[in-house]
């Protein structure tokens with residue numbers, strides 16, 4: 001559950017006294033946009049679940065593979081990437097535009113550090129188009145309205161929720177949010193998501209969540225395979241289904257063997 005931030009739709013405050021998910025994630029990925037509170041929360045998770053660093057790396061590799069699949073195989077040219085994070089290797093627009101140069105990508109996040117990076121990203125964009133929306137996933141209509149300035153919602157769009165839904169508690173109706181987003185895109189659109197698992201290394205993950213939630217601005221709600229699969233209800237699940245992220249169309253033996261505690265998959269709107 002989120003705590004201490006403004007009303008849904010508002011921006012987060014820049015507060016370095018408490019850990020924020022974008023900056024903790026950056027710490028795990030070896031970035032420089034993190035502060036002592038973020039590192040303390042990151043280390044608390046590492047102490048409970050030492051596999052977290054390889055898990056977030058496996059998730060980034062999943063992100064790249066799913067975008068490549070969508071742009072190169074599924075013919076998708078428009079991406080709505082919600083929960084962008086601080087830029088790291090293989091951002092959505094880089095992977096998508098490498099596969100199909102005209103791809104249009106709209107990034108959405110509510111973290112001011114992500115926003116600062118996004119400004120630089122937008123300026124450096126060459127082909128295609130990149131937009132950035134400073135908004136909260138819990139206000140999907142606001143996101144859809146602003147995204148329409150860059151994306152054509154009469155044509156298929158890939159809605160991406162990569163490693164964000166575990167930051168949306170049940171009280172904020174994550175299933176309702178996903179169906180409101182998918183209701184706004186036409187047939188042939190895709191949903192791609194990953195979320196932290198409650199039923200992979202369950203004891204370690206439960207302890208990791210407990211420690212993280214004591215220290216962080218957004219608390220984590222891990223979900224089981226069945227709970228994650230439910231996000232795809234009504235969509236045609238793309239092979240091989242909802243799996244640990246490293247098992248989703250791995251690009252190499254090494255990728256396939258990198259263990260993670262995250263479920264991921266993609267589905268197509270009929």
Ligand SMILES: C[S@@+](CC[C@H](N)C(=O)[O-])C[C@H]1O[C@@H](n2cnc3c(N)ncnc32)[C@H](O)[C@@H]1O
Pocket residue numbers: 021022025059060063082083084085086108109110111114135136137138162163164167218
């Ligand atoms: C764990 S990071 C994932 C980054 C990236 N998608 C990836 O998988 O590498 C989660 C991101 O979601 C953002 N986020 C969390 N809750 C959000 C919300 N309610 N609305 C918008 N962004 C949110 C955080 O600021 C952070 O940048």
